Amino acid sequence: MEPRTTSALLYLNGVTVSFDGFRALDNLSLAIEPGEMRAIIGPNGAGKTTKMDVVTGKTRPDGGEVYFDGTFDLTSLDETEIAELGVGRKFQKPTVFDSHSVENNLRLALKGDRRARKALSWRESEDERQRIDRLLETTQLGAVRDTIAGGLAHGQKQWLEIGMLLAQDPKLLLVDEPVAGMTDAETRQTVELLKEINRDRTLVVVEHDMAFVRELDVKVTVLHEGSVIAEGSIDQVSANERVIEVYLGR
Amino acid sequence: MTGSPLIRALDRVSIPFLGLLAAIAIVVPVLNLAMSPLSAWYVPTYLVSLFGKYFCYALLALAIDLIWGYCGILSLGHGAFFALGGYAMGMYLMRQIGTRGVYADPILPDFMVFLNWPALPVYWYGFQHFAYAALMVVLVPGLLAFVFGWFAFRSRVTGVYLSIITQALTFALMLGFFRNNFGFGGNNGLTDFKDILGFNVQSDATRAALFAASVVALGIGFYLCRVIVRSKFGKVLIAIRDAEARTRFLGYRVESYKLLVFTVSACMAGIAGALYVPQVGIINPSEFAPANSIEAVIWVAVGGRGTLVGAVIGAILVNYAKTTFTSGALAPYWLFMLGGLFVAVTLLLPRGIVGGAQDPGIAQPRPAE
Numbered sequence A: 001m002e003p004r005t006t007s008a009l010l011y012l013n014g015v016t017v018s019f020d021g022f023r024a025l026d027n028l029s030l031a032i033e034p035g036e037m038r039a040i041i042g043p044n045g046a047g048k049t050t051k052m053d054v055v056t057g058k059t060r061p062d063g064g065e066v067y068f069d070g071t072f073d074l075t076s077l078d079e080t081e082i083a084e085l086g087v088g089r090k091f092q093k094p095t096v097f098d099s100h101s102v103e104n105n106l107r108l109a110l111k112g113d114r115r116a117r118k119a120l121s122w123r124e125s126e127d128e129r130q131r132i133d134r135l136l137e138t139t140q141l142g143a144v145r146d147t148i149a150g151g152l153a154h155g156q157k158q159w160l161e162i163g164m165l166l167a168q169d170p171k172l173l174l175v176d177e178p179v180a181g182m183t184d185a186e187t188r189q190t191v192e193l194l195k196e197i198n199r200d201r202t203l204v205v206v207e208h209d210m211a212f213v214r215e216l217d218v219k220v221t222v223l224h225e226g227s228v229i230a231e232g233s234i235d236q237v238s239a240n241e242r243v244i245e246v247y248l249g250r
Numbered sequence B: 001m002t003g004s005p006l007i008r009a010l011d012r013v014s015i016p017f018l019g020l021l022a023a024i025a026i027v028v029p030v031l032n033l034a035m036s037p038l039s040a041w042y043v044p045t046y047l048v049s050l051f052g053k054y055f056c057y058a059l060l061a062l063a064i065d066l067i068w069g070y071c072g073i074l075s076l077g078h079g080a081f082f083a084l085g086g087y088a089m090g091m092y093l094m095r096q097i098g099t100r101g102v103y104a105d106p107i108l109p110d111f112m113v114f115l116n117w118p119a120l121p122v123y124w125y126g127f128q129h130f131a132y133a134a135l136m137v138v139l140v141p142g143l144l145a146f147v148f149g150w151f152a153f154r155s156r157v158t159g160v161y162l163s164i165i166t167q168a169l170t171f172a173l174m175l176g177f178f179r180n181n182f183g184f185g186g187n188n189g190l191t192d193f194k195d196i197l198g199f200n201v202q203s204d205a206t207r208a209a210l211f212a213a214s215v216v217a218l219g220i221g222f223y224l225c226r227v228i229v230r231s232k233f234g235k236v237l238i239a240i241r242d243a244e245a246r247t248r249f250l251g252y253r254v255e256s257y258k259l260l261v262f263t264v265s266a267c268m269a270g271i272a273g274a275l276y277v278p279q280v281g282i283i284n285p286s287e288f289a290p291a292n293s294i295e296a297v298i299w300v301a302v303g304g305r306g307t308l309v310g311a312v313i314g315a316i317l318v319n320y321a322k323t324t325f326t327s328g329a330l331a332p333y334w335l336f337m338l339g340g341l342f343v344a345v346t347l348l349l350p351r352g353i354v355g356g357a358q359d360p361g362i363a364q365p366r367p368a369e
Ligand SMILES: Nc1ncnc2c1ncn2[C@@H]1O[C@H](COP(=O)(O)OP(=O)(O)OP(=O)(O)O)[C@@H](O)[C@H]1O
Pocket: A019, A023, A024, A042, A043, A044, A045, A046, A047, A048, A049, A050, A051, A092
């Protein structure tokens, strides 16, 4: 293990990703401090999801550095290893296990030994049972615990996926568009949930919905064409000329 | 999810099914051997052998359902593992012939004498021992599946690409086994078996015993599959089928899960092939034909994938229909009927006959994010 080079929990420096010559990420640099919640906004195709792909090992960058916890070079690890380090991810399109019950979705996500041989003889402990109950409570899915996840309403699926993230007990949560398709009431509840989670975990939240980002009331990073064009409070960035141009000039 | 996984597998579905198999394994041989051929209860030997063969197919179908129905791995080359198990058994049976062959060579099978081979090839050593052959029945398909899967799953070959390379695998093996210098009897394969474990393979008693062995093997295979799919391992398999990328991001090493279940499945297919060969009396390279593997997948689709019981029912029903039709005037149209059946089931009964009544149904697979 190399010596710690940064205090940031997640540190990206000069990251570049090209798809057939098209630069989805262009010299992107970003530092997320431990305990922080960061909102990332940007127009369609700005590279928000691609950034998460890079952090979670789905996409290998063409250049640049990505460090987790100051010591782990994420560009040299694969999805499984990165997940084991404590990075959890919610997909843009809600992705749960459709033919498993809500409870089994959480059960599969619950932190524990992931090895194939162990899974064959695995038996649930009392502690695990209680953790699942608590997660069901947090995500308000207790009433549908035995429902097949494929049959959930859209908002419930989003919440289940967040619950699965929590079950992993990650240090860092990457949350891609958590309120897409949610009603206003659900959106408000999600804000509360994310704030609750932020009490002991670091989050990066990608969202389009400005009202939602304002509610979160955290530092905002604006991405455009693969690089950061502004950073600061929501009021600061929405007053920024470059941001106005990018958002309104489309 | 409490209790030992071995006991948890015995539930409302498994107990009656295993009970039924146990009854069949006992009653059919008794009705064949103890009843007078004139009695209304008599089960003729040809039926015993025919159904013995179906039960071997059912075990193959079970192996396919385990990986396809639960983990979404559509192997169109499982016939290869079946055939390899069959060849391992065939080699044992060949070596039992001894001096009773046409050329009466105590060591060399007839086809080797015919080809003027001076000595037994090294890879035929040991096959005169039943225990060694039985080991090879499991080991050879298992090892091939392990090596194949190691490369395929690690490089994340999935979906239709995986299906295509499994077809290529069985096709390549077929071409190899067709060659005389491969040492497995070329296009004639292995046949003219005399006895197994000292018993005449043609006798009624041996046939009844082989039938019972096939049913018992199916029962054990079924129980093993239930243990697997009811465990957390099985839940991870379904998770991989539903959303592979999500499973990875949860920290599961997807390729290890796939590799393990694929290898177990291949071993099961090998055992099915080994029980099949003494009952049909021959194994030749046509068993590797890609069409055989596709047919086996159709049995599973018809019965209902992801149900295990459905795979067994599908294999037996489709093969019974095949026997009925191909022995009558409709014989030339069988392949059309099979194709039509497949289309009809896909459109009208997408979950097959058994249709996921007892397990979480098959959700339409979809890519992550
Ligand atoms: N695998 C890929 N191959 C080719 N181009 C890609 C790939 N993934 C993303 N892109 C392109 O990279 C750019 C950035 O995509 P990305 O999904 O990161 O945007 P985003 O900021 O998440 O947008 P949205 O708000 O629409 O989700 C887009 O132009 C997209 O078309």
